[in-house]
Amino acid sequence: MIDLAEKVLKGDVRAIARAISWIENNRPEKENLIDALFPHCGNAQVWGITGPPGAGKSTLLDKIIEIERRKQKKVAVIAVDPSSPFSGGAILGDRLRMQSHATDEGVFIRSMASRGHLGGVAQATSDAIKVLDAAGFDLIAIETIGVGQTEIEVVGLSDIVLLVLVPGLGDEIQAMKAGVMEIGDIFIVNKKDRDGALKLRAEIEYVLGIQFADYPEKMKPIVMTAASMNEGIEELLTVTDDYFLKISMNRSLQDKRKTRLKSEIRQIFTQKVSAHVKQKYDFENRLDEWVDAVYKKKKRPYSLINEKINLFLRECNWL
Amino acid sequence: MIDLAEKVLKGDVRAIARAISWIENNRPEKENLIDALFPHCGNAQVWGITGPPGAGKSTLLDKIIEIERRKQKKVAVIAVDPSSPFSGGAILGDRLRMQSHATDEGVFIRSMASRGHLGGVAQATSDAIKVLDAAGFDLIAIETIGVGQTEIEVVGLSDIVLLVLVPGLGDEIQAMKAGVMEIGDIFIVNKKDRDGALKLRAEIEYVLGIQFADYPEKMKPIVMTAASMNEGIEELLTVTDDYFLKISMNRSLQDKRKTRLKSEIRQIFTQKVSAHVKQKYDFENRLDEWVDAVYKKKKRPYSLINEKINLFLRECNWL
Numbered sequence: 361m362i363d364l365a366e367k368v369l370k371g372d373v374r375a376i377a378r379a380i381s382w383i384e385n386n387r388p389e390k391e392n393l394i395d396a397l398f399p400h401c402g403n404a405q406v407w408g409i410t411g412p413p414g415a416g417k418s419t420l421l422d423k424i425i426e427i428e429r430r431k432q433k434k435v436a437v438i439a440v441d442p443s444s445p446f447s448g449g450a451i452l453g454d455r456l457r458m459q460s461h462a463t464d465e466g467v468f469i470r471s472m473a474s475r476g477h478l479g480g481v482a483q484a485t486s487d488a489i490k491v492l493d494a495a496g497f498d499l500i501a502i503e504t505i506g507v508g509q510t511e512i513e514v515v516g517l518s519d520i521v522l523l524v525l526v527p528g529l530g531d532e533i534q535a536m537k538a539g540v541m542e543i544g545d546i547f548i549v550n551k552k553d554r555d556g557a558l559k560l561r562a563e564i565e566y567v568l569g570i571q572f573a574d575y576p577e578k579m580k581p582i583v584m585t586a587a588s589m590n591e592g593i594e595e596l597l598t599v600t601d602d603y604f605l606k607i608s609m610n611r612s613l614q615d616k617r618k619t620r621l622k623s624e625i626r627q628i629f630t631q632k633v634s635a636h637v638k639q640k641y642d643f644e645n646r647l648d649e650w651v652d653a654v655y656k657k658k659k660r661p662y663s664l665i666n667e668k669i670n671l672f673l674r675e676c677n678w679l
Numbered sequence: 680m681i682d683l684a685e686k687v688l689k690g691d692v693r694a695i696a697r698a699i700s701w702i703e704n705n706r707p708e709k710e711n712l713i714d715a716l717f718p719h720c721g722n723a724q725v726w727g728i729t730g731p732p733g734a735g736k737s738t739l740l741d742k743i744i745e746i747e748r749r750k751q752k753k754v755a756v757i758a759v760d761p762s763s764p765f766s767g768g769a770i771l772g773d774r775l776r777m778q779s780h781a782t783d784e785g786v787f788i789r790s791m792a793s794r795g796h797l798g799g800v801a802q803a804t805s806d807a808i809k810v811l812d813a814a815g816f817d818l819i820a821i822e823t824i825g826v827g828q829t830e831i832e833v834v835g836l837s838d839i840v841l842l843v844l845v846p847g848l849g850d851e852i853q854a855m856k857a858g859v860m861e862i863g864d865i866f867i868v869n870k871k872d873r874d875g876a877l878k879l880r881a882e883i884e885y886v887l888g889i890q891f892a893d894y895p896e897k898m899k900p901i902v903m904t905a906a907s908m909n910e911g912i913e914e915l916l917t918v919t920d921d922y923f924l925k926i927s928m929n930r931s932l933q934d935k936r937k938t939r940l941k942s943e944i945r946q947i948f949t950q951k952v953s954a955h956v957k958q959k960y961d962f963e964n965r966l967d968e969w970v971d972a973v974y975k976k977k978k979r980p981y982s983l984i985n986e987k988i989n990l991f992l993r994e995c996n997w998l
Contacts, residue, residue: 395979622970625984629962630953632988637952643945651941660714665944669951676995 365396371434371496373465380470383487394487397494402617404493405604407501408515410543411524416550420524420587421501425461427593433498436468438488440481440504440514468497482513486624489517515543517620519613520603524548525564527556541567545580546599552584552592641672684715690753690815692784699789702806713806716813721936723755723812724923726820727837729862734845735869739906740820744780746912752817755787757807759800759823759833787816801832805943808836834862836939838932839922843867844883846875860886864899865918871903871911960991 367375379397382390411417425435461467472485485502492500504514515521523544528551547568549561564582572579581599585592607613638644650668653659686694701709730736744754780786791804804821811819823833834840842863847870866887868880883901891898900918904911926932957963969987972978 391981391985395981398973398979399976618970618974621974621980622966625969625973625980626962626966628981628984629966629987630957632984633956633991634949634953636988636992637956638949643948647941647945647948650944651937654717654944655937655940657718660717661940661944662710662714662947665947665951666710668948669955672952673955 365393368393368397368491368495369400373468376468376491376495377470379491380472380488383484383491384472386484390487394490397490400494401490402493404489404497404500405520406489406493406518407499407600408518408521408543409501409503409524410515410521411548411550412526415524415526416587417503417524420548420550420585420593421503422461423587423590423593424501424597425467427597428499429461429464429466432466434466434468434496436492436495436497436500437470438485438492438500438502439469439471440485440502468492468495480513482517483624483627485514486517486620516623519607519616520545520600522546522548522600524550525560526551527554527560541571546596546603547580547582548596549582549584550587552586553589557584637672641675684712687712687716687810687814688719692787695787695810695814696789698810699791699807702803702810703791705803709806713809716809719813720809721812723808723816723819724839725808725812725837726818726919727834727840727862728820728822728843729834729840730843730867730869731845734843735906736822736843739843739867739869739904739912740822741780742906742909742912743820743916744786746916747818748780748783748785751785753785753787753815755811755814755816755819756789757804757811757819757821758788758790759804759821787811787814799832799946801836802943802946804833805836805939835942838926838935839919840864841867841919843869844879845870846873846879860890865915865922866899866901867915868901868903869906871905872908876903956991960994 364375364379368379379390379393382393409417409421421437425437428435461469470488472481472488489500489502502514502518521543523541523546525547526549541564547564549557549564551557561582561584568580568582581603583592583596583599585596587593604613607616646668650659650664654661654664683694683698687698698709698712701712728736728740740756744756747754780788789807791800791807808819808821821833821837840862842860842865844866846868860883866883868876868883870876880901880903887899887901900922902911902915902918904915906912923932926935965987969978969983973980973983
């Protein structure tokens, strides 16, 4: 384990891949691994990138990687597998892999599936970020499609959220649900050469304008790009740099990271207590009896549960 | 509360709507309400209907409702809001409402959002099903788009899952992820007049054929429909009737419902214990201190959590 941590710290790509597999498979050794890496974390910028399928997120990220590599920066991408099985087409990670970075040791690309993880994909992604951060990646981009419960959690792991939109996908702004505009820190109108790009920008400005009417200084930046033509990318990176500078100076970056750490510790603690309670209380064996009583309508669900909870608390001397 | 339960049992639409609002808002009174209704549950068929946007689920359900209403059956629809904010367009419930059933007292349509629920949308939907079941609805259809973590849970609440597919959305079968084919009990190829419908059917048959090579008697039915032309709907209903007869006879329906009840009781119990533990342990107040220690790198995350868990267990005299 210590060996693996040492190799990760040296940036060994195979060690990194193995560490992330440990996390994905929830192997018990992962705890010591993460603890060994933890003191070396905190240097990477974590970006969340989200937007509808077809918005051009992969092309955009491809161009960003190109520029960052020229500056000798190491970039990692975690593509969180879209929760919809009907989305069609390869996910970002796969598409990026097919592009120009496959043989570049300074670029690490990994997909993580959004189900089947004990403790959830957000927990696994959070630990994967720590591995990549400790391994010396300067930029870690987490990409999701859509903003469901899982995706909101995943996007919540990042320091900055880029929301990529594109004209011509329908009534974009109208179709967006409450909460989506809020998660974006920087808005990108990609495919800016298309009809409707300016209209889309105006719509975003309008919605944000209402939201920040009383705090114009908090107005979120909107950047127009045409990723496939390599237009607007430098401007976007200037905007993200400014944004990072701002949130570092006013300490909101630190607050964000601390809040993230808090919800992480809360979740792990709760999970572990819950596992102990279930084991101690011989829960699964008792459960069958309870279900039987409810199924046969000898008991009602909530009254049975409340009765059992009271018994349990009495056994713990808590009542 | 007892009044509300009595009104729900009489099928009073406003009382039903109010009861579901209690559930959505997680009001404490909902527990007694559900317990009062519970003895009257178990008569409704619960259908899960899922498939990609544009597959024609709402038209299909519209036609099914028409036929069921002619047989004097009461139908309820719970549309679980798609988790993607980028899906565009009205969700099923809204579209159905705009159609012919708006004034029909025997049809109840309700959307439930897929986030923001304490305890999750699956728990809320499960309780809403109990309300509708007790209110005398014969068929309760739960519609979801996509099969993410939340949707899988929601679809898991139903007795039978109809998976609606349609030719021409790309490489349908290839694009489906592992797990999707498994959740469908009956496959529907809608828009069967379109090019590619027979090919799609053949692809589904091929995939299912491999899956059930050793158990051909378990092969899942595939039904071809053209909902907008009212074709294949009667055949579909014959297939679902046969399916229900089969799963009732071989008791797999009872097993399914019991398993559902079990995971429900497990989840509620765990949630309640967890809430008690947090309160008893004054968790939130201690948490800030822990986060501070980890954030300042005086402690490492997992070792801190494990240390605190051990302390906690000792306080409970469990160690």
